[in-house]
Amino acid sequence: MxxxxxxxxxxxxxxxxxxxxxxxxxxxxxxxxxxxxxxxxxxxxxxxxxxxxxxxxxxxxxxxxxxxxxxxxxxxxxxxxxxxxxxxxxxxxxNDQTPAYITKMLESVAANKNPYGVKEIASDLAAEIKKHADKKDTVLILGADARYVGKDSAIAAMKVLDKAGVEYTVLADEPDTGYVLDTLIGAASETKEVMEKFAKEVSGFKTIITVDPADAKTLLREYKEWNIDLKAEVITFTALCAKLLADGKIALKSAPKKYSVQDSFFLARDLEEDNTRGIVEKIGDICDMLLVKKETVWAGSILLREYIPNVIDKVASRRLDDAKRVGGECVVFECVGEYEAAKKIDGGIDIISIHELIADNLK
Ligand code: SF4
Ligand code: SF4
Known part of the structure; x- marks a missing residue:
């Protein structure tokens, strides 16, 4: 090899x-x-x-x-x-040995900027995006998973930023960060080209806010490794929300429940960020699963669910069982792809994305 x-x-x-x-x-x-x-x-x-x-x-x-x-x-x-x-x-x-199910996803990325074969984004999300078309210094990157599948998290994230008075642009034709290609074929020239195109298209912005930890990890880790010059500062949605709360730009009301945080490995292991618990604590009690933070156990994703759905349903179900075992009443997801995969099963416990949890409990 x-x-x-x-x-x-x-x-x-x-x-x-x-x-x-x-x-x-x-x-x-x-x-x-x-x-x-x-x-x-x-x-x-x-x-x-x-x-x-x-x-x-x-x-x-x-x-x-x-x-x-x-x-x-x-x-x-x-x-x-x-x-x-x-x-x-x-x-x-x-070597042209990519399985047919992966080739199909790669073709969809090239044609639709997402691996799921989705050709158009939902009309309610498109309407929200349109409201943020004006050019500002900050761009909100929704990412392929939130833009084409997890629209509720994307709309919730925009609601939070609007409430905080953050001025930002959402691009109608958002460039692909390269997260999916990096996952499916690693450091191929196609992946690098997509990343370079993204860097060029956002070069006029000073700050990038990422809705999805998967994109944050790609921008902060892979771009650096491949010397792709991203001029803007990248901040995750949860890091920004922690700051907005500390600065009094947003406030949260309580919605008492035992919340189990499903740490995204992108944040906990790759970026070493843990802002979600501090946010959730303002809403209800934290009821942590046995393996959390850097020890987190991945709960599935819509990306792998495209080709091994039964396995991913089991992965998600096992993780939700972990939360039920410690007495959790609601699992809070950081990662859009993990959350959307968990939505596909009946795990016997409430689930919500951190974006929705904050948006639903804004004072
Ligand atoms: S933990 Fe042990 S078995 Fe697993 S990859 Fe490392 S050396 Fe191999
Ligand atoms: S723990 Fe399993 S799924 Fe995770 S990187 Fe290792 S082999 Fe892959």
Missing amino acids: LISNKSKEIIDSCRFCWMCRHICPIGNATGQERNTARARALSLSLVERGAAKLEGSIVDNVYECALCGACTKDCATGWDPVKFTKEVRLEAAL
Whole structure:
């Protein structure tokens, strides 16, 4: 394989110690060894040694990973299974070995700026976007998941910013941040081109507010890694709301309930941000699940639900069970894709996005 020496080293350094086995949300949902970082490293080491080909079920397995980084955090060797998984996805794409279900999503990204085949955004969201067409110094980036699927979170985020008197633009033809391409095919030239286009189209803004942590992580981490010059300061919706609350620009009324915060791994692990609990505490009680913050367990996403829906329904259901087990009454989601995946199941517990929770409880 043409993957980096670092990734080859990671694959070969796996000690098969099983420390990552209990932590993988997908492996725990399927109960299959093949879904652990350990098993993935083993199958890829066979490819590396010429004993197997990078095709069929081996490639499928590479896509049965959320890139959530839970295994990276716990890996006994200190290596990063996410790194080789992303590089092998790129390798599969370069060798035309991308599974048909991924190719279909890539075609939709190229045609519709989202992987879900959605051609138009909802009319109520379009009407809200239109109200914010004037050019300001700040741009609100809704992201593919909120713009094309999770419109309630997008509309709620705008309601909060309007209440706070924040002046911002929402682009009618919002450029793609590259989050989906980075996830599906990693550092391909197409991904870089999309990111460069995004950077160019927002170059006239001083500040970027991201609705979705997935886009925040892409802009703050991947752009830096690939030397894509983003002139604007990037701030997450939750970080901004924490500031607006501290500055008295918004106030929240109480809506007593036991809230379990579903930390997005993009915020908790990748960006090391934790603003949501401080916000939720102003509304009700925090009832934390066992594994939270940097230890968070991914609860699924609409992106992976496109091709492994039954597995993702189980992943989401298991996480909502975690909240019920500690007596939580409502799960608060930071990440739009996770929230929308959880909406697809009947988890037996209330769920809400942080955007909606704040918007619903503005004084
Ligand atoms: S990154 Fe997450 S989903 Fe992928 S193998 Fe590691 S723990 Fe499992
Ligand atoms: S924790 Fe790391 S070294 Fe151990 S099995 Fe998992 S990937 Fe391999």
